Amino acid sequence: MRVKVNADKCEGHNRCCALAPEVFDVDDYGTATALNDGVVPPELEEKAKLAVQNCPEYAIEFVKD
Amino acid sequence: MGSNPPVDDWATDYDIFDASYVKDPVPVWNELRDKCPIAHTERWGGSWLPTKYEDLQAFVRMVPALSSKNVLVVSQKREEMEFDPVLAEYGNSAPPITSDPPEHVPMRRMLLPLFSPKATEAHRSFTENLCHQLIDGFIDKGACDGALDYAVHIPAKTIAHVIGVDEDRSDEFVGWIRGLLEEGNTDLEKRNKYNRILRRFFGELVDARKLAPRDDLISHLLAQEINGQPVARKAVVGMCNLLLVAGIDTTWSSIGSALWHFAQHPEHRRRLANEPELFPSAIEEMLRVYAPVTMARLVTEEVQVGDVTFQPGDKVLMNFPAANHDPDAFEDADKVILDREKNRHIAFGIGPHRCAGSNLARMEMDVALRVWLERIPEFELSDPDAVTWAGGQVRGPRHLPFRF
Numbered sequence: 001m002r003v004k005v006n007a008d009k010c011e012g013h014n015r016c017c018a019l020a021p022e023v024f025d026v027d028d029y030g031t032a033t034a035l036n037d038g039v040v041p042p043e044l045e046e047k048a049k050l051a052v053q054n055c056p057e058y059a060i061e062f063v064k065d
Numbered sequence: 066m067g068s069n070p071p072v073d074d075w076a077t078d079y080d081i082f083d084a085s086y087v088k089d090p091v092p093v094w095n096e097l098r099d100k101c102p103i104a105h106t107e108r109w110g111g112s113w114l115p116t117k118y119e120d121l122q123a124f125v126r127m128v129p130a131l132s133s134k135n136v137l138v139v140s141q142k143r144e145e146m147e148f149d150p151v152l153a154e155y156g157n158s159a160p161p162i163t164s165d166p167p168e169h170v171p172m173r174r175m176l177l178p179l180f181s182p183k184a185t186e187a188h189r190s191f192t193e194n195l196c197h198q199l200i201d202g203f204i205d206k207g208a209c210d211g212a213l214d215y216a217v218h219i220p221a222k223t224i225a226h227v228i229g230v231d232e233d234r235s236d237e238f239v240g241w242i243r244g245l246l247e248e249g250n251t252d253l254e255k256r257n258k259y260n261r262i263l264r265r266f267f268g269e270l271v272d273a274r275k276l277a278p279r280d281d282l283i284s285h286l287l288a289q290e291i292n293g294q295p296v297a298r299k300a301v302v303g304m305c306n307l308l309l310v311a312g313i314d315t316t317w318s319s320i321g322s323a324l325w326h327f328a329q330h331p332e333h334r335r336r337l338a339n340e341p342e343l344f345p346s347a348i349e350e351m352l353r354v355y356a357p358v359t360m361a362r363l364v365t366e367e368v369q370v371g372d373v374t375f376q377p378g379d380k381v382l383m384n385f386p387a388a389n390h391d392p393d394a395f396e397d398a399d400k401v402i403l404d405r406e407k408n409r410h411i412a413f414g415i416g417p418h419r420c421a422g423s424n425l426a427r428m429e430m431d432v433a434l435r436v437w438l439e440r441i442p443e444f445e446l447s448d449p450d451a452v453t454w455a456g457g458q459v460r461g462p463r464h465l466p467f468r469f
Binding site for chain 1: 174177178182184345346406407409410411415416419423424
């Protein structure tokens with residue numbers, strides 16, 4: 001599984017980082033990035049899914065490899 | 066507030082300060098969502114009240130057609146403010162919440178790094194110690210007022226600590242911001258009085274730091290530049306004012322609402338105690354269900370949302386709390402589900418004006434609830450009828466008699 005953050009849509013709610021800190025990081029201005037090139041190890045898939053489904057800006061999506 | 070005529074038709078004559086709405090607005094939102102879904106009133110200077118999640122998502126992006134210059138429901142007369150010597154000296158804006166483009170982004174970018182997740186985590190131990198101290202003060206009594214003995218002090222002292230002002234004066238700060246926003250929302254004389262007190266307090270502090278900088282937030286802001294120019298003194302006064310005002314009753318309300326909920330739902334508090342890994346999603350759920358804040362926008366050019374055309378001069382209330390209960394956006398919207406999976410709530414607003422202090426608020430809620438549930442796992446309302454709520458633009462409990 002891979003995730004991608006659309007930086008144009010991200011407004012810095014930081015919910016992804018609060019719910020799945022192992023998968024997402026945010027910079028000083030709140031803009032999120034996916035760690036590890038977006039590759040999500042199986043044990044973190046549930047958390048990554050939660051982050052995607054909690055983003056009020058619809059800024060995170062799953063991508064196909 | 067109490068003298069307002071009762072509301073017969075919420076769709077055409079709503080009153081966000083109505084006692085029944087302040088106590089429980091959810092039934093009104095549900096009725097309006099089916100009926101309008103954007104209500105209108107002539108009360109308090111006139112405004113519009115959207116209730117659908119997708120409409121809120123649309124409104125927040127209409128910048129600058131929807132201006133943030135005036136975020137309060139009840140407007141002051143311009144001439145009253147122009148001739149006020151304190152406001153003339155120290156300014157009357159609160160950037161970036163009252164900013165529109167182009168000044169909005171640089172002002173906001175000055176504050177955001179101070180409230181990033183990493184920056185706010187640095188204050189966690191302060192807040193943790195504070196929560197323990199507060200509980201030490203009343204745990205042996207077996208009773209307390211959860212709003213006044215606990216919830217209020219957490220954001221008040223934490224934000225004072227973050228800004229670098231005297232934490233021991235936090236009760237005074239709470240009095241100021243309640244005078245400004247809680248009572249002052251509908252009582253303009255009171256709002257003016259406390260606005261002047263706040264402006265003078267921060268104005269004098271900013272001037273003192275200008276002369277003798279310290280290692281604190283105010284000195285840090287004064288050292289910033291926008292387009293190569295030092296940031297204006299009045300802008301720094303306005304920002305400090307905003308941090309204190311926006312940092313207290315909002316989070317006080319959220320912590321209080323969550324405690325009110327857990328006092329009445331033993332199944333939820335016990336589940337959280339047994340499954341602490343649910344804390345992050347449980348906090349988001351508390352924020353969704355009990356979102357405290359409704360900000361206003363001023364229409365500056367004609368816009369259309371749904372069937373309604375909004376004219377310049379109209380006010381639209383960013384009813385984020387109602388959007389969070391929209392069944393089209395949330396399954397079982399009125400139900401509290403601690404491990405809710407799909408939860409794109411907008412308690413902190415959304416779009417360019419998303420709450421800049423959201424990470425601090427979330428940290429404070431997390432600490433406040435963890436420490437409380439660890440030390441006082443079993444508690445209940447001793448007198449449910451004695452619970453009181455503040456409402457209008459910031460909704461939360463102001464008296465929570467608990468026994469344990």
